Amino acid sequence: MILNIKVKILSRKEVGPNIYLIRLKAPEIAQDALPGQFIHIKCSKDNYPLLRRPLSIHRIDKEKGEIFILFQAVGDGTKLLAQREIGDDLDIMGPIGNGFNIYPKSRKIMIVGGGIGVAPLLALCEESIRQGKEVRVLIGALKKELIIGEESYKILGAKVDVATDDGSYKHKGLVTDLLEGSIREGWLADQIFACGPKSMLKKIVEISLDAHIDCQVSLEERMACGIGACLGCVCKIKTKDKKEDKVKYEYKRVCVDGPVFGGSEVVWDD
């Protein structure tokens, strides 16, 4: 069930240029949360900005009853959030969404994150490793300073590779190059999970279709309610009609029908 609660800000750290990691005391949410879910946050204490902002749950610490968010301060909402003080009560709703679906029979997991898209993937990595999967992580960023979480993934026991657009660190190029490379080398995952810019996701879906690997992507869309009521946050999804003989299109809600969708269901071109 989605809760609307006030939770304490336990710590806040600028982990990269304009990128913040905030730890929240939220036992009720930590208890239920799945990797890939998000929380819907009232960034300020008054009604300006008006709407909440969705941020993925970055890490889930069920034992301590804590959750983490990792975000980039891009506009009014996230900038105000980055200024909230330790000890403040934060008004959040969550956990929201379907989360990633790790199949029990999968043995090898490939996780691909672009930019701030890495945010929801740490919890996924942790859970995958907890379930005994072999996990590889590919991280893409514009440049060296914007790479987030490389160490955190390594500590969990995942093999991590990095690509930067400008070549300022490790592979120069796109993170999708790394994905193609690993497939070429013969490391075939049972599932690919990805989060990041649309162009990256689209390419990853193409690669996964070619390689016949099951792929799940986490989408973003502008949200109002965050709980499925306003139909503001839709994306176009291919569905089959009842007789399964005709492809249909439907606008599904990113907030509660997603944010994770099967890569092949997503219609990218409008």
Add this chain to the structure above:
Amino acid sequence: MILNIKVKILSRKEVGPNIYLIRLKAPEIAQDALPGQFIHIKCSKDNYPLLRRPLSIHRIDKEKGEIFILFQAVGDGTKLLAQREIGDDLDIMGPIGNGFNIYPKSRKIMIVGGGIGVAPLLALCEESIRQGKEVRVLIGALKKELIIGEESYKILGAKVDVATDDGSYKHKGLVTDLLEGSIREGWLADQIFACGPKSMLKKIVEISLDAHIDCQVSLEERMACGIGACLGCVCKIKTKDKKEDKVKYEYKRVCVDGPVFGGSEVVWDD
């Protein structure tokens, strides 16, 4: 000239229930400011609330280049202002308005403040004493805890009397009772200066007219621009036409034509 500058918050103190005293480093303004003038303040760092809020200059320290504001946190604007941190830059415009006019030949000065209306009167008291006047101060408040500045006036060398509506401190009743009392006792000021709720000001003007004492009152009205451009902040003022044979009424701007008006000019009844 009215300046628009950013000034440092040097200190902030809650001096009464929801009443704050803030000290600002503002040499350019301290240099020019007159008792009775105000500054127009952007209370928050963003545009919410949208408009500035006018607050009187409570004390002027020309030597240190500091000014003080004393205010009650009543709504969104003043509440946000009360939360601004020491060291913050505050965006202000000022000094604005005509200020009180102390006549050189006046020897005895009566100052009357009701509630937060005492705010602009400390600077006036200080200046009057500096000019060698004999100053009496009457303070009115709802109850004991809401009396502000009694000591500050005494330190300056003024004789201070207090009235509380509920009798929780000194005279039980209205501050206007004290004024009538002092006149009855024969302490006739050359000028009366007053600031406070409209009903109080109206009564003081009546008393002063009866006693033939020159009286100046500081008015409040909701403001937008604060510099005479929008005509939002008007009050009705009696004026004489050129031939001085007919009374006319005019809406004058509290911000730049006031906030101090001759008591007998003000039209109270609409």
Add this chain to the structure above:
Amino acid sequence: MIDKPCLKVEIAGIKLKNPVMTASGTFGYGQEYAPFVDLNRLGAMILKGITLKPKMGNPPPRVIETPSGMLNAISLQNVGVEILIKEKLPYLKKFNTPVVINISGDTLEEYVELARRLGEVSKEMGVTGLEVNISCPNVKKGRMVWGTDAKATYKIVSSIRKATTLPLIAKLTPNVTDIKTIAQAAEEAGADALSLINTLVGMAVDVNSRRPKLANVSGGLSGPAIKPVALWMVWQVFQTVNIPVIGIGGIIKVEDALEFIIAGARAIEIGTANFVNPRVTIEIIEEIEKYLIENNIKDINELVGSIKI
């Protein structure tokens, strides 16, 4: 001092426990808010606008924040009336809160058929009333919006009136020169109550891509930004008609709701604020009660239209 003021109001013959309703399109089909709100405590629930057939709606982006408001261009994505009846209404039957269905259509015939169909199942499925969204364009008449013309308003409301005995609320659009003549037309056509305002038409542009921020170019502006406009229109209409008026537009705190009630609204609908604070409806109900106690008002109906000019 009174300790339990009366919050009950009657709108279009519908008895409400209190004047707080949910605005169409902002409360889903009710169930979405059940984790946050005891649906039994609401005055009434108005569901997402329904059409005869399911509708796909506009492509994204569909929502965008604006200063103290938001633009939406959902364009009536909905499951269609039959799925509403089969899958959404059964859940709501377990609450003793009136359910009002907001109806929309591309043609007069669609509105009429919808009203007839919902009338047919009203007893069984717990449909207490209809709110007619006349802010939709009339596709037959070159997409002129029904509610922007008094004659068209009269025509559509009277046609629906003939098709159903259900309490009928006409929901007015604010994008008009004179809301009073539209209100009068709706009253004459047989509306039992009027609700206003729907959203103002607005737009936003992304200065980097130089494209509209909404895929649909324009959208409906809602939220606190529009409250002053809504309040003015409610007061205008309150002075013009003899049927109850429901105030909508930017209500996010108790003072907002009270402003509408004092200006003449017998009930109010809360829209965008649900997105900000999912418990806002309940909080406002509680605070209206507090206000009545503090101001020693025994019955909320005394407050309706009590504005002193």
Add this chain to the structure above:
Amino acid sequence: MIDKPCLKVEIAGIKLKNPVMTASGTFGYGQEYAPFVDLNRLGAMILKGITLKPKMGNPPPRVIETPSGMLNAISLQNVGVEILIKEKLPYLKKFNTPVVINISGDTLEEYVELARRLGEVSKEMGVTGLEVNISCPNVKKGRMVWGTDAKATYKIVSSIRKATTLPLIAKLTPNVTDIKTIAQAAEEAGADALSLINTLVGMAVDVNSRRPKLANVSGGLSGPAIKPVALWMVWQVFQTVNIPVIGIGGIIKVEDALEFIIAGARAIEIGTANFVNPRVTIEIIEEIEKYLIENNIKDINELVGSIKI
């Protein structure tokens, strides 16, 4: 990369250094803002609305803040045209910035006489153009607002057109069902440019006293809250007329100004934002220039109406 993009635009034959003008009623008679703004740097100055005779205006309270906006009910308090000419215009003559006079009246005759009088002194006193505020009620026609009716708009604009050869900007009110027909009427009547929007009608209630917060009951809503509505109307009008459009409504930062320009405004007016930040006009001029450089746009005129739909 260009280092000095061209910011010059021409409106109604008036040559502006840049597209940033001040909105009537929010910049006084210019002089009030001289401590904060180098008046020489503005695109144009539009002064507080003037009438034939001095006007006392409404009783206070006249202004009230609303979410991201404000309501005002100044009601045209002004010194009258003769004092304007004698006491206000001389000061402005020393600046080389076009001065546009916003004119208002209770009757058609007043508008016409005002236009004639200002035309008469225009050379001598530096009056570069007129902006006709047609949001005033026509007292002869039962207080119907001129600008809410296409015929009335045509009548008043064409009458003024005959009375003066000064560049004529018709300022439209947004409180209408179809801004396009009003815009067309103004164009046909001979307006050289259109400016929009004036304020939306709104109201606020004090829930403690149960009185309107404005002594005048209703007021005009301005500020960021109305920007989406203004932008939509500007874009609608831009597509409809062949004369330049000036965008007004809620502009407080450079993006707002750019949104209007991209949607079709050849110039913009800044109103309420002057109260928030007295230097806002200059800051926006500087930032428009920066945007043009960053986006490699040589001439601001390329940006006008460049929205991609």
